[in-house]
Amino acid sequence: MPEAIEEQARKSDETNPLVSMMSHFDEAARLLDLDPDLYAFMRYPSREITVYIPVRMEDGHLKVFVGYRVQHNFARGPAKGGVRFAPDVTLDEVRALAAWMTWKCAVVNIPFGGAKGGVICDPKQMSKLELERLTRRYTAQLLEVLGPEQDVPAPDMNTDEQIMAWIMDTYSMHARHTVTAVVTGKPVALGGSQGRNEATGRGLLVVAQQACRKLQIDPRGAKLVIQGAGNVGGTSARLMHQAGFRVIAMSDVHGGIYNPNGLDIPGVLGYMKENKTLRGYRGGDEISNEQLLELPCDILLPGATENQITSRNAPRIQCKIVCEGANGPTTASADEILEQRGILVIPDILANAGGVTVSYFEWVQDRMGYFWSERIVNHRLRQIMVSSFKEVSRYAEKHRVHMRTAAYMLAIDRVAYDTRIRGIYA
Numbered sequence: 001m002p003e004a005i006e007e008q009a010r011k012s013d014e015t016n017p018l019v020s021m022m023s024h025f026d027e028a029a030r031l032l033d034l035d036p037d038l039y040a041f042m043r044y045p046s047r048e049i050t051v052y053i054p055v056r057m058e059d060g061h062l063k064v065f066v067g068y069r070v071q072h073n074f075a076r077g078p079a080k081g082g083v084r085f086a087p088d089v090t091l092d093e094v095r096a097l098a099a100w101m102t103w104k105c106a107v108v109n110i111p112f113g114g115a116k117g118g119v120i121c122d123p124k125q126m127s128k129l130e131l132e133r134l135t136r137r138y139t140a141q142l143l144e145v146l147g148p149e150q151d152v153p154a155p156d157m158n159t160d161e162q163i164m165a166w167i168m169d170t171y172s173m174h175a176r177h178t179v180t181a182v183v184t185g186k187p188v189a190l191g192g193s194q195g196r197n198e199a200t201g202r203g204l205l206v207v208a209q210q211a212c213r214k215l216q217i218d219p220r221g222a223k224l225v226i227q228g229a230g231n232v233g234g235t236s237a238r239l240m241h242q243a244g245f246r247v248i249a250m251s252d253v254h255g256g257i258y259n260p261n262g263l264d265i266p267g268v269l270g271y272m273k274e275n276k277t278l279r280g281y282r283g284g285d286e287i288s289n290e291q292l293l294e295l296p297c298d299i300l301l302p303g304a305t306e307n308q309i310t311s312r313n314a315p316r317i318q319c320k321i322v323c324e325g326a327n328g329p330t331t332a333s334a335d336e337i338l339e340q341r342g343i344l345v346i347p348d349i350l351a352n353a354g355g356v357t358v359s360y361f362e363w364v365q366d367r368m369g370y371f372w373s374e375r376i377v378n379h380r381l382r383q384i385m386v387s388s389f390k391e392v393s394r395y396a397e398k399h400r401v402h403m404r405t406a407a408y409m410l411a412i413d414r415v416a417y418d419t420r421i422r423g424i425y426a
């Protein structure tokens with residue numbers, strides 16, 4: 001399989017997330033002068049599984065969906081990573097996302113490896129019952145490789161705490177007892193953690209504040225543009241508005257809204273909750289997602305999906321800081337352009353690590369059977385995000401590289417160290 005992966009990656013274009021991830025990995029490995037054996041080992045995922053999931057649809061016909069789980073690395077602990085439901089999921093995308101989880105967990109120094117799952121489906125066209133059947137079958141087909149000590153899924157695009165509850169229940173039915181620690185991002189009543197739902201947004205707030213301090217920008221009134229209005233975009237908007245940032249634009253998949261004086265964020269989020277879209281909101285001008293990304297602002301927070309900042313629009317991005325809420329929103333070619341233009345990029349594997357950090361807290365609490373208050377969760381999350389930002393920042397200064405390369409170097413170094421002392425490939 002390695003040749004097949006390389007072949008696919010070589011053939012693909014700038015917007016293949018696996019190509020982007022590999023290019024950052026290669027650059028960091030070169031700068032670290034990584035041992036060739038470790039390099040050879042760490043380039044590849046540990047395991048890739050494709051499942052064909054038969055689901056009886058509401059109209060009585062049977063539909064077979066394709067699903068993936070890629071377990072990238074176990075050197076530092078069980079694999080950890082979300083499951084995404086989307087029509088355009090590809091195996092390369094899941095491979096890249098799984099590797100990013102390995103690097104992300106290592107950047108914030110929590111004891112997990114990386115994994116990711118995806119099912120090709122359009123959840124917006126499916127009933128709740130169809131989604132439940134799909135989730136339960138997908139889980140059942142992966143039973144042997146999931147588990148609190150093996151691989152722990154979490155929510156990602158179009159999956160939520162209800163889907164995590166179904167995964168947990170399906171796994172538990174087969175284990176013949178309740179196993180809460182098999183997933184994170186569950187409802188609080190079923191062993192979920194306080195603060196998990198908003199953890200990614202809260203982590204983004206913390207790193208954005210740190211970046212403002214680094215560039216001597218006053219966060220109060222700093223102009224912020226957010227792409228995406230789901231868990232990451234919506235929560236970031238709420239928390240950053242509360243912290244004094246001025247959110248001047250927001251978008252969802254259908255397009256965006258813009259008000260240079262600042263949007264009324266509680267009003268926008270209320271509208272979004274009621275209408276499930278930002279379309280038609282009257283407190284701002286309509287703009288496209290493309291225009292939104294090029295608005296002049298202090299901070300641009302792409303919080304929707306991959307490949308939004310590419311070599312095509314990177315020369316026109318007009319912010320001081322890119323704070324990556326989504327995974328892989330900037331292609332490797334665009335990253336070079338942003339660096340040359342002196343824009344500070346807080347890379348996804350650091351910026352959006354708040355989610356997996358509180359997932360780690362959830363896993364710990366489930367295993368202890370003892371639950372923490374929201375205040376404690378938020379306090380511990382803040383500590384980890386501040387110290388990780390500072391660590392990556394110091395590393396970048398010391399090695400004269402930008403923040404993304406520094407984050408990859410730090411992560412790869414940690415995974416390499418653990419791989420070597422365990423003697424994993426001996």
Ligand code: NAD
Nearest residue numbers: 157158200228229230231232252253304325326327352355
């Ligand atoms: P979500 O499904 O809750 O929301 C996604 C949002 O993006 C929606 O508002 C949707 O309308 C919008 N969107 C989708 N495609 C778009 C496009 N092409 N252009 C503009 N907007 C688009 O998903 P989420 O959980 O908020 O995840 C968003 C991103 O953040 C993903 O890249 C995910 O991997 C990453 N992420 C999520 C978490 C988490 O805890 N949820 C943690 C780390 C990283």
